[in-house]
Amino acid sequence: MNRQSLVEQIKKKKSYLCVGLDTDPDKIPAHLKQRPDAVLAFNKAIIDATLDACVSYKINTAFYEAMGPRGWEIMEETVHYIPSTHLKIADAKRGDIGNTSSQYAKAFFEALPFDAITVAPYMGADSVQPFLEYDNKWTIVLGLTSNKGAADFELQKMGEEYLYEKVMKTVASWGNPGNLMFVVGATQAEAFSAIRSWLPDHFFLVPGVGAQGGSLREISEKALNKDAGLLVNASRAIIYASEKEDFAEEARIIASQYQAEMSNYLQ
């Protein structure tokens, strides 16, 4: 999916919501657990319920890998189920030497039909570039993450800049706002204005709203640009909105609340 199509979807839906499918088999409703295809059935119900409120789905690969080989199949079946109107993100945090990153790109952009993948920047340019070589695909590089551990390295100074700042500015030169996004955690709201000032055009994938406590209002006020330029992810707050048979309906309600709030900020 290219940038034009993504921006069209955002304007049409009045939403920049991404729904995170961090599906833990232990947390799905009891009435589904007995089914052999419980996780897939859960994902399909969540997708059906939230399609109108969001523009993207983010599949957290860890939760599928933890299920063993069948988990990789469920991930494949889930990503195939997401319609082409929605940006399909593999939240995989990959990155390795060039010939290995090429294999990861093949895994997520060819063997699986993802539109985007999250990538860790530590190993530098040749670990990121193989992902950028694909047309109409997105590489989403970690900038400033939402977790407490961001303080250990990302928020340490490298010369006059924070490491995350050095990383984002350097990585920005390897791609362009049509094939490169950055992860910026919603819990880092005080940094959003500065980040938007150096990167006026890029999309930021923003986790950390909901269970992690970030403020949708604050990050929207600081970082929306003319194309929105944000994809705000909520996972647990939506997919585990209810533990009962009404889980999909409750997920729809929470996703619609995010969409309604976003619609206001987009005006």
Place this chain on the structure above:
Amino acid sequence: MNRQSLVEQIKKKKSYLCVGLDTDPDKIPAHLKQRPDAVLAFNKAIIDATLDACVSYKINTAFYEAMGPRGWEIMEETVHYIPSTHLKIADAKRGDIGNTSSQYAKAFFEALPFDAITVAPYMGADSVQPFLEYDNKWTIVLGLTSNKGAADFELQKMGEEYLYEKVMKTVASWGNPGNLMFVVGATQAEAFSAIRSWLPDHFFLVPGVGAQGGSLREISEKALNKDAGLLVNASRAIIYASEKEDFAEEARIIASQYQAEMSNYLQ
């Protein structure tokens, strides 16, 4: 596998060789390619041929993920085939917020029987700690990698130190030499003496010998300690030693050459 067992194997085999199973379906010998289980048959033949010369196998997850869901099964069947005398490393470069890293740890240490996993440090302590919580398992954190891109961030100064130095010293405080190793690329030989001086006891997983050009002699002279303290990986130089039917025999010859050279350095 705990440290005592690993060191016993190194002393018994007179080897600190790790064989990297970066198996690319396009590069396996023609006579195997027709078989439906070609990659698994290739891996088993390489393992049978190199068992006596090495103490560890490293499975590069990217190559298996690139095959789709069947690749994850082949990875599982391969790791089950490796005997318990050998340290089984998932070269996966994972790392995410705490609840996600816990899922990755579950994927590689419970759903799959790996002894060790490589982890990227960018996101800080809570992205690494879930892996360290497992007894008799190893977390192998990226320090100074073998690729050209190491210059982009790892070799930039953070205060008085290089980033990789800050990372290795900080991460060392999160674990101990019995559950934590570091990746240090063989192409970074000039840095090995200094790294060994700050971390006298830790094992280093050293890729980059062979196809990437690092010198086994130089890194061994600079960084062997009383328990060896090194696991030197070769992948392409061993597994693709021949493209013909004799591939396993040629792999055995190359692996034995590394073992013989290591045996000299261990004295």
